[in-house]
Amino acid sequence: MELIDNLALGFAIALSPYTLMLAVIGCFLGTMIGALPGLGPANGVAILIPITFSLGLDATAALVLLTSVYYGAMYGGRISSILLNIPGDEPAMMTTLDGYPMAKSGRAGDALVISGFASFVGTFFATVALALVAPLLARIAYLFGPAEYFALYLLAFATLGGLASKNQAKAAFASMTGLGIAMIGLDNATGLPRFTGGNLHLFDGIDFLVAIVGLFALSEVFLFIESGGRNTAIGIKLGKITIPWRDIVATRWTLLRSSVVGFVAGVLPGAGASLGSFLTYMMEKSIAGKKGAFGSGVAKGVAAPEAGNNSAAGGALVPMLTLGVPGSGTTAVLLALLMTLNITPGPTLFADRPEVVWGLIASLMIANFVLLAMNVPMVRIFVRVLSVPPAVLLPGVTMVSFVGIYSLSGSYFDLVLMIAFGIMGYVFRKLSIPTVPVILGILLGNQMEDNLRRAMILSDGDWTFLFSTPIAVGLWIFAVAGFTAPFFLRRLIRTPKGIS
Amino acid sequence: MPRLGDRLFGLIVCAGALAYAVSALHIKVGFMSDPVGSKTFPLIVAGIAGLCGLIMIVRPDDDPAWPKGSSILSLGICIATLIGYALALKPGGFLLPTAIASGILSWQILPDRRLALIIGTLLSSGLFLIFKYLLGLSLFAFPRWILL
Numbered sequence: 125m126e127l128i129d130n131l132a133l134g135f136a137i138a139l140s141p142y143t144l145m146l147a148v149i150g151c152f153l154g155t156m157i158g159a160l161p162g163l164g165p166a167n168g169v170a171i172l173i174p175i176t177f178s179l180g181l182d183a184t185a186a187l188v189l190l191t192s193v194y195y196g197a198m199y200g201g202r203i204s205s206i207l208l209n210i211p212g213d214e215p216a217m218m219t220t221l222d223g224y225p226m227a228k229s230g231r232a233g234d235a236l237v238i239s240g241f242a243s244f245v246g247t248f249f250a251t252v253a254l255a256l257v258a259p260l261l262a263r264i265a266y267l268f269g270p271a272e273y274f275a276l277y278l279l280a281f282a283t284l285g286g287l288a289s290k291n292q293a294k295a296a297f298a299s300m301t302g303l304g305i306a307m308i309g310l311d312n313a314t315g316l317p318r319f320t321g322g323n324l325h326l327f328d329g330i331d332f333l334v335a336i337v338g339l340f341a342l343s344e345v346f347l348f349i350e351s352g353g354r355n356t357a358i359g360i361k362l363g364k365i366t367i368p369w370r371d372i373v374a375t376r377w378t379l380l381r382s383s384v385v386g387f388v389a390g391v392l393p394g395a396g397a398s399l400g401s402f403l404t405y406m407m408e409k410s411i412a413g414k415k416g417a418f419g420s421g422v423a424k425g426v427a428a429p430e431a432g433n434n435s436a437a438g439g440a441l442v443p444m445l446t447l448g449v450p451g452s453g454t455t456a457v458l459l460a461l462l463m464t465l466n467i468t469p470g471p472t473l474f475a476d477r478p479e480v481v482w483g484l485i486a487s488l489m490i491a492n493f494v495l496l497a498m499n500v501p502m503v504r505i506f507v508r509v510l511s512v513p514p515a516v517l518l519p520g521v522t523m524v525s526f527v528g529i530y531s532l533s534g535s536y537f538d539l540v541l542m543i544a545f546g547i548m549g550y551v552f553r554k555l556s557i558p559t560v561p562v563i564l565g566i567l568l569g570n571q572m573e574d575n576l577r578r579a580m581i582l583s584d585g586d587w588t589f590l591f592s593t594p595i596a597v598g599l600w601i602f603a604v605a606g607f608t609a610p611f612f613l614r615r616l617i618r619t620p621k622g623i624s
Numbered sequence: 625m626p627r628l629g630d631r632l633f634g635l636i637v638c639a640g641a642l643a644y645a646v647s648a649l650h651i652k653v654g655f656m657s658d659p660v661g662s663k664t665f666p667l668i669v670a671g672i673a674g675l676c677g678l679i680m681i682v683r684p685d686d687d688p689a690w691p692k693g694s695s696i697l698s699l700g701i702c703i704a705t706l707i708g709y710a711l712a713l714k715p716g717g718f719l720l721p722t723a724i725a726s727g728i729l730s731w732q733i734l735p736d737r738r739l740a741l742i743i744g745t746l747l748s749s750g751l752f753l754i755f756k757y758l759l760g761l762s763l764f765a766f767p768r769w770i771l772l
Binding site for chain 1: 629630633637644647648651652653657658659660662665666669670672673675676677679680683685688690691695698699702703706707709710711713714718722725726727729730732733734739740743744747748751755759760761762763
């Protein structure tokens with residue numbers, strides 16, 4: 125009953141014409157951003173946060189707009205995977221394996237419709253599961269004290285770092301970089317400056333939006349300039365778009381299985397949508413066996429990863445909303461948005477700001493239907509986006525990033541800092557050092573330190589207090605396992621051939 | 625020497641971690657201190673980062689494909705342009721710096737000066753219209769002294 129009341133509250137907010145309009149705009153922008161090769165959901169949301177913020181939208185409206193962009197980008201990522209064999213974003217990587225062969229054999233329209241429908245099913249399942257699971261997890265999170273939160277942050281860094289990189293030392297270094305940067309500014313407890321070098325600009329700390337836009341968007345621009353323009357649209361004919369009912373019915377169990385597995389992958393901190401699509405594709409491939417002909421352009425090979433990654437995108441919102449710990453790069457960016465809006469995610473969010481949580485969940489439900497409408501009958505519009513030449517797109521993205529940050533602070537210092545983060549992101553990505561843990565470190569660093577200090581005050585300096593409750597011990601065990609498991613998993617799972 | 629990238633970067637990380645730790649030791653202590661204090665957490669961070677740097681030196685990955693000649697020049701021009709843009713945006717107004725910066729960026733991707741000029745001009749004016757009139761951001765088209 126409580127769930128229905130909450131959803132009623134959510135829909136009352138989400139169905140207002142204003143919120144609905146924001147959801148439609150967000151879905152449209154998101155699908156466009158997702159469709160562009162290289163500009164994934166994290167980049168898209170990162171670029172748009174400063175602009176949304178300077179528009180003065182209230183918390184619910186800003187959240188609805190940007191999560192619609194997030195969901196839209198997850199839908200849109202498949203378009204360039206299928207038509208160009210270049211994933212629009214990392215989670216859409218697996219869709220290239222069967223999507224592109226389908227397009228080459230003249231079934232581009234079918235592949236787009238099947239994957240669009242799969243995205244819808246995945247997202248629908250995940251949003252319903254989010255509404256059911258999140259409040260339960262929020263109740264458990266009430267049991268968390270400073271020792272548990274410290275262990276939880278550790279778990280987030282361990283798993284995110286562990287899974288995001290091929291080299292644990294580099295992943296750990298990325299987390300430390302973020303945590304180190306977070307220490308810059310006035311100390312929360314004493315009010316005294318740390319690592320500022322006497323520069324007044326740094327007394328408030330480094331704005332995470334500056335870091336996010338630099339590390340994600342600008343580094344992408346630098347990589348693109350270095351490559352000298354690697355993406356050129358090739359002329360695959362889309363043909364007439366009809367709904368391939370037979371394929372959709374044939375993939376029904378694939379869709380259901382992939383949605384469940386994808387959601388679980390998304391909920392795990394650090395795993396995210398890429399793991400969701402990878403696991404579901406591999407699972408369906410092994411279920412189908414050799415007769416399934418995965419990799420040659422079959423409907424199931426397109427449906428599984430798309431249902432999986434879209435479901436994981438919804439799942440990743442669960443730890444972000446209930447614990448304040450993001451499950452992926454994009455949810456880290458969304459966490460930055462919440463913090464900018466002075467909303468602290470965590471169990472109290474459900475009690476204190478139900479309108480934000482349930483408004484968001486209801487908007488996601490609506491956005492999903494809007495996205496289905498946009499991505500099946502209107503898919504042609506987004507296919508056109510692929511023909512925007514990089515010589516226009518890249519300067520455009522750069523200028524939007526600059527104006528976004530400039531409109532927030534009006535200071536050249538932040539812009540120069542953003543360029544510095546862009547260069548850092550470029551070097552990190554060249555050296556295969558993941559950038560998401562850096563962002564997570566900047567976002568969570570101060571809270572992690574605060575919780576450690578609070579735990580030590582409570583225990584009068586006794587460090588064993590950090591392992592004093594079963595929940596804390598469990599989280600420590602998961603953290604160690606999460607950090608070390610990839611050593612073994614990498615030997616077991618090999619990335620299939622043919623991924624560009 | 626192979627795998628130079630990681631070794632060199634590992635050295636930089638170790639030096640950076642050391643500098644960070646030294647800087648942490650010089651943090652002033654407030655009169656209200658807690659058992660952990662302001663220094664402990666940054667020192668832990670520096671310690672782990674230094675350890676990671678050492679691992680990168682001892683067990684480096686294969687070198688990535690670093691940019692060569694013309695790509696380095698393109699990147700250098702791009703970064704210099706962006707720094708110039710960051711410094712010029714406030715005193716120079718939106719239109720001219722944006723047109724020049726986006727023109728140069730576009731020229732780095734597609735070496736056609738006339739096209740770069742057109743793209744720069746169109747992007748600058750198009751974005752200004754969207755930001756100023758559609759989104760209502762407070763931007764100045766020209767330097768303020770022109771308006772005075």
